[in-house]
Amino acid sequence: MTFDEGQGYAVLATLAAPLLAALILVFIPGTQKMAVRYVAAFFGAVMLGLSIYVFVAYQVDGEQIQMSLKWVWVENTAFLGKDGIVLNLAVDGISAPMALLTGVVAFAGTITSWKINYRNKDFFILYFILLAGVYGTFFSFDLFFWFFFYELAVMPLYLLIGVWGSTRKEYGAMKLTLMLVGGSVLIWIGIFAVFNEANLGTFDMQRLFAAGNDGTLSPTFQKVFFPMFVVGCGVLAALWPFHTWSPDGHMSAPTAVSMVHAGVLMKLGAFGIIRLGIQMLPVGAEFWMPGLMVLGVTGAVYGATAALTQRDFKLISGYSSVSHMGYVLMGLATMNQIGITGAVLQMFSHGVMTALVFLMIGALYDQAHTRDMKDFGGIAKVMPMWVVFYAIAGLANVGLPGLSGFTAEFHIFVGTFQTYPVFGALAIFAAALAATYMLRMFSMVFFGPFNPRWKDLKDLTPLEAMAGALLIASIVVMGVWWAPFTDRIGTTVAALPGVVG
């Protein structure tokens, strides 16, 4: 094992915390529901603390890749070279904010799940395994482990939705899992192809990145396999037209799972496009990016348009996620520094605001047992804090300056205008559509005459308020003072192959 000035431990600890949590939970009897909750909340807090540490400790002026840790796993077997499969963890300017995002959303999701009563031990075990997968994917610089963690993050979803979900949960869970696994198959094939083509006997991603740059991975090879990675990862990022699991999956998923899923998991897809696509296959990226741009714009406009007439809260969020992830893909497809930085900003921004939205939807649904917006009206009378929190999330969604959505979208728009002004204009137009569907929901649900059927609704519990406040704080910080994010992301993005200034 080799460490980088000891800080590699921080990364390892961040990854180990959820695994340790899952392990400890295994030994707590399922009847001890309170003990389960305390352990979960404790580890949620630990993960949040470690994530903040990783984000802050990342040196803006330092090396691109910091806090690295290598732990040789399998070596010198038949087809693997000296360092064949290595638990190779590190952080760069893109994964640092993603780790922070994971910590924030994970903690918020953990305390939101406090009220889960049905088999909460099993719920939390799966939940923490999923989070370990997420951290692992963000930190791994070894292709084998990257994929291992990626799958570790996706698989628990099936049970989490299928067991603890609602509204056609078996259908939603099955569709989501099958589509994501379909994507994984493409990635898996691609990974073997890259390993074979590079012929270095290693899964070390940094060496493979170099191979992609110096021509070891031939241009033809890159052009053939780039779409496989983009589609494979894109499924998870709700790439149009492989997005339909998103509305249905969110509709079925329990609150915390929706939060983590929309908040963090969808980012894994976009993250995969950066790591496996742009970094490993730069020639392929350059060739295919206009195509990705078209799909991104389509998703952005299509999602916003479809959201205009939905009546279920979660469908609105599902479609608006399609739209906002469309922005992420657009940002990536610009292949310039501002646009890709904007895409990563949007990954963070969409994560925290969507987590907040799902938190709020859950807080209402658990009491009202319906999500049909037409049933509501004047809810601000009984749930004022809920309305304020939801409104902040909604306004961030709309791209209101001062909240994170604007920061991210602004960078994406500017980046897109550099190369594709017409698509940029369309994206800005989609943001106006976002205002329309959000305000429509506000006026239908929050405002208007109070429907007395809901007089017994309770406002947010202290735990929900705490989770919400944490997410709002993230939204506001990024919306007002975005330099800590752009400093980290920008320099790393500048070093990506094929990216122009």
Place this chain on the structure above:
Amino acid sequence: MGAEQAWLLAAIPAGVFFVLALFGRYLPRGGDYLGVAAIGASFVLFFFVAADFLSFYDFEAHKTFITESISWSEIGNFKLRQGIHVDAITIVMFAVITTVSLMVNIFSVGYMKGEPRYYWFFAVLQLFVASMLLLVMADNLLLVYISWELVGVCSFLLIGFYWEKRSATEAAKKAFITTRIGDVGLLIGIILLWKETGTFDIQQIIHAAEAGEIGQTYLFVSIMFVFLGCMGKSAQFPFHVWLPDAMEGPTPVSALIHAATMVVAGVYLTARLLPIFEAADGALLVVTIVGLTTALLASLIAFAQTDIKRVLAYSTVGKLGLMFVALGAGSPAAGLFLLMTHAFVKALLFLGSGSVILGTHHNQEMDKLGGLWKKMPITGTTFFVATLALAGLPPLAMFWSEDELFASVNHEWGLWALVLAMLAVFATAIFMVRLFIRTFAGEPRDRQVHEHARETPLVMTGPLVFLCVLAVVSGLFVFNGVGSALGFPGGIGEFVFLEEPERYAIDWTLAGISLAVAVAGVLIGAYVYWGNSLVRSTRLAEAMPRLYAALRNKFYIDEMYQYVIDRGVLGVSYVVSWFDRYVVNDTGVDGSAQVTGYSGSILKYLQTGRVPNYAMAITLGVVGLTVAGLLVRA
């Protein structure tokens, strides 16, 4: 304190917003005194800023400004800075915003008394004013856009303040979405200008435009996109529909929106970027035409409205149109002067109508009012002065600003534009007199309402009197003598200008015509509606039933939009949702699952589990492959 610290003007109310929003409900009186104190502080600080600014203002060279900025973020070459820019335009806007906001705040203490969410009203009011102040001192277009949107969201919250009422919620939504559509243009325009100049800094962009570094067509297109945003915010045709509905908010909010914040943002931004409009051939003509169209359209519609606030709203739309006409004539002085005088007069009118509404226990239909002057002497008198001022009678404020406007329009575009602008002023005079007579004069139309009417308390009449004084004297800022006494010699024409400072000189012919137009309007209005009698006006309406119906229904523009939204936009959404559900999902995704399942259900019959079947299959396979191999080789 110097002008460099002008950001404090916005920072103080912004800080109080957070205090009130979080703790206001626990404070005695909802913390309204904090609100008044915050804006009062901004009002006082304004004088320090203005004094400091004027102390080093170079009246020989002109165009003095102060700018302060700090680095905000940096991605490679994409460096963003945030800062403030204080020049003559900013000072004028500061004067208008702080004065009117302070009056509105004080008035609200009386008007909003006993309303639910009292603290919240004052909280949002602070943010509203702070965003507007930030907007007028922003030194770059990114900060302009940020504060612009904040102004928009505050207006959303305030218009929808009575959210229990469906109509208020709908009006708030309409205001936000309509202006947001304009803002799509604004953001596109800003990014287009950035793309060509590589900066968001307003002065640098102006410099580049003036130096001809941007291609003509490109400049025209991008500034027109920016202008779309200005049209949306300033309720210009075809975006004007939101403003009349916005009166659903509490009346002090209407005063603020119509006079000092929100709608003047578009006028301000156009004035700020006027050198770019000037540099782009044809841009000023577009501004003029939009302004004239709006002014005439709104003045006509106002004739047939019966709600006091709605009439005032259309008069605002019309006057905003005239402000754009002034800017279109290349005269920021006339535009901002009109903005300022109009702000005082219109704030007075709205607060006056608020006083009427409160004094008559929430009545704002003219059909139920009348004869209120005696019951509400202060409100009645100040409203009377404001009516005449808005009608454009000398020596009241708006006479002078409209005179400036006529002079510059005549100079720039000639007779046709002058006649149209005067027509709008003429119409305004008529319907304002109508409004006054039907509310305050003649016999009360509803005895019961009249019986219970009473004058409002000092906290409300005080601001009315103060604004009334300004409505009388603020027109004098145009004169050299007044300007010299206050520290800006040459009057407003030498303080704010585009190319050359212009000292105001009365053109007696023009002033005479303008006076005649205003007097004629007032007299006709008085003749038709004298004594709050509807005989003559009803006859008029019956003579032209179709025109009357069209005016009454605001030329059906709202209905048209509604139709387009319902059938067009929502229709597309239904189609997309249907496509997503049935084509992408049910056919594409579920379909492939079904195909898999179906083929599995057929293929499973091959799995019989009987050894002879498998042996047979193997044999046939081997034979088949051998034959095939042989054939290929042959």
